[in-house]
Amino acid sequence: MRTGRFRREQRGQVLVIVAVMIVALLGFTGLVTDVAWYEVNLMRIQRAADAAALAGVVYLPTNVAGAQNAALQESSKNGFANGQNGVTVTAAPEGLNNLILGVTVTAPVRSWFARLFGVTQFNARRNAKAEFVLPVPMGSPQNYYGINVICRNSDVPPNCPLVASADGSGDLSALGFFGGVEARGTDRQNGDAYSTYYNGNPALNAGFDAPSTPASGYTTRCSARPEATPRTDVV
Amino acid sequence: MIRFFQSEDAQGLVEFALVLPPVLLILVFGLVELGTVLSVAMTMSSATREGARVASALVNGGGALGCSAGQSPNAASVDPNVIAAVERVLVGTGTRVALADLTQIRIAKATLAGAETAGQINTWNYQLNGGPVVDGQQLDFVPASQPWQACSRDNGSPADSAVITITYTYRGRTPLRMLVPMFNQFTMTDHTVMAMNANR
Numbered sequence: 001m002r003t004g005r006f007r008r009e010q011r012g013q014v015l016v017i018v019a020v021m022i023v024a025l026l027g028f029t030g031l032v033t034d035v036a037w038y039e040v041n042l043m044r045i046q047r048a049a050d051a052a053a054l055a056g057v058v059y060l061p062t063n064v065a066g067a068q069n070a071a072l073q074e075s076s077k078n079g080f081a082n083g084q085n086g087v088t089v090t091a092a093p094e095g096l097n098n099l100i101l102g103v104t105v106t107a108p109v110r111s112w113f114a115r116l117f118g119v120t121q122f123n124a125r126r127n128a129k130a131e132f133v134l135p136v137p138m139g140s141p142q143n144y145y146g147i148n149v150i151c152r153n154s155d156v157p158p159n160c161p162l163v164a165s166a167d168g169s170g171d172l173s174a175l176g177f178f179g180g181v182e183a184r185g186t187d188r189q190n191g192d193a194y195s196t197y198y199n200g201n202p203a204l205n206a207g208f209d210a211p212s213t214p215a216s217g218y219t220t221r222c223s224a225r226p227e228a229t230p231r232t233d234v235v
Numbered sequence: 236m237i238r239f240f241q242s243e244d245a246q247g248l249v250e251f252a253l254v255l256p257p258v259l260l261i262l263v264f265g266l267v268e269l270g271t272v273l274s275v276a277m278t279m280s281s282a283t284r285e286g287a288r289v290a291s292a293l294v295n296g297g298g299a300l301g302c303s304a305g306q307s308p309n310a311a312s313v314d315p316n317v318i319a320a321v322e323r324v325l326v327g328t329g330t331r332v333a334l335a336d337l338t339q340i341r342i343a344k345a346t347l348a349g350a351e352t353a354g355q356i357n358t359w360n361y362q363l364n365g366g367p368v369v370d371g372q373q374l375d376f377v378p379a380s381q382p383w384q385a386c387s388r389d390n391g392s393p394a395d396s397a398v399i400t401i402t403y404t405y406r407g408r409t410p411l412r413m414l415v416p417m418f419n420q421f422t423m424t425d426h427t428v429m430a431m432n433a434n435r
Contacts, residue, residue, distance in 0.1 A: 014250055021255075025262055032266060036273045043277055047284045047427055054291065055394070055430035070393070070430065077349030077396060077428035 030113025034122075041109040042124050048078035049105045049128035056091055057101040057130040064093060071103050080105050100131045264409040268418055272405060274331045279401055279425040282324035286399035287429035289320040290342060294390045294431045307386035312369075314385055317342055318359050318376050319369035321399065336404040337361060340376055344383050345396035349428045355383040390431035400426040 056071030071091035072082050082089040087107045094100040105128075108121040293316060296309030321340055325332050340359045343351035359366075359376040366374030389395050407418040 018255060022258065025259070029262060029266060033269060036270065040273055040276050040280070043280045047280060050284065051287065051427065051429040054288075054432060055396075058394075058432060059392075066392070073347070073393075074396065074428065074430050077345055077347070077398075079349065 027113075030116070034111050034114050037112060038109050038122055038124065041107070042126060044078075045080060045105050045107055045124055046126040046128065048075045048080040049103045049126045050130075051075065051078050052089065052091060052105070053101050053103040053128040053130035056103070057099075057132045060093055060101055060132050061098040067091065067093070067101055071101065075103070075105060080107055094129075097131070099134065100129055103128045103130075261411065261414070264411040267409050268407060268411055271331050271408060272423075275403065275405060276423065276425065278325060278327075278330045278332050279403060279423065280427075282321045283399045283401055283425050283427035285324045286317045286321035286340070286342070287397055287427040290317045290397035290399065291429040291432050293317070293385075295386050295388045300386070300389060300391075302384055302386040310384065310386035313388075314342055314357060314359075314378070314381070315367045315369045315374065317397075317399065318366065318374055319372065321401065322374060322376065325401075332403065333406075334375055335361060335363070336406060337401060338404060339402045341398075341400040341402075342383065343398050343400065345398040345428045349396075349398060349426075351398055351400065352383075357381045357383050388431055394431040396428050396430045398426050398428045400424060
């Protein structure tokens with residue numbers, strides 16, 4: 001009688017231990033699964049956010065609506081469409097730098113084991129930022145290195161007419177290549193903080209130097225035109 | 236009495252030893268398998284993202300858009316660079332991807348819904364050391380059908396989008412694959428879409 005009771009008690013004890021352990025083990029398995037699945041989805045959301053930011057940023061700084069449109073579209077192509085399945089996608093330029101597009105994708109990630117405790121989904125949110133870098137200012141006053149208008153000496157930019165080509169067969173486009181040249185006495189606004197200073201020598205050339213030049217400096221314009229006849233290069 | 240006690244104790248231990256290991260092993264193998272699957276999923280996710288980024292940055296390889304003579308002079312190098320980017324991630328440090336089981340990489344023009352456009356899908360198949368050389372590294376993928384020419388990729392508004400898709404055959408690596416047929420072998424696929432970047 002006593003031994004029988006002992007036996008039953010012993011068996012029960014082992015079963016209880018096993019049951020408790022299994023529950024604990026399953027719980028941890030569930031935790032691992034849910035966390036890992038969450039992580040995988042975080043990566044997918046990040047991917048969509050990255051793609052959205054890169055697609056939209058090229059419309060900045062002028063076309064904000066176009067940037068948002070492109071960003072939302074690209075996020076949708078990656079499976080996270082704004083307003084569907086609880087997904088929210090926002091795209092907006094940064095307040096301090098309107099060349100940077102910030103994209104936030106918020107989406108629910110379903111749970112597998114946590115639903116045993118009534119939690120059916122976790123919220124995931126990822127950000128991405130992309131910056132659109134415009135041409136770089138290169139030290140010439142108020143100009144970027146690159147395309148500008150070809151003007152004759154008598155013209156006042158930007159009212160520059162088409163320029164007759166050298167061989168007289170037509171007009172050159174008013175747009176050409178512009179090189180801003182830093183010279184003695186030039187005003188600097190984008191480059192060096194220490195301005196070169198015009199000391200009066202040489203004297204301003206009224207015909208060559210632009211009349212709109214500030215008194216503290218002068219500018220020199222160089223416009224390149226194609227030669228009348230193509231040159232044959234000797235190799 | 237004491238002998239009884241001891242034998243009872245032992246019996247309990249024996250039961251414990253018989254019942255628990257299979258359960259534990261299945262649990263542990265399941266965890267290992269699951270971890271590996273998710274690791275592969277993450278690697279694939281990164282790989283397609285990398286490929287899509289390269290495709291979106293290279294567009295038509297530079298130069299005037301078009302497939303005529305003198306246009307898109309570097310178009311032929313675009314797709315190999317995309318494949319190289321994908322492969323670099325797949326074989327990077329710590330990945331659990333067996334490249335031989337990665338049967339296919341596809342570069343396709345994306346539809347508005349992000350799917351592949353029929354008839355615009357470039358297919359690259361696995362072949363060890365069979366592909367073109369990119370940055371001194373010979374690729375393990377060879378081009379099959381290539382209908383979406385790089386020279387036709389437009390980054391105007393709205394820009395074309397490239398979808399990079401990879402298909403992987405996952406093979407179970409624990410004895411669990413004998414118990415659960417699903418873990419023996421199954422196909423995983425992943426893709427990323429990115430728009431061609433404008434260069435203004």
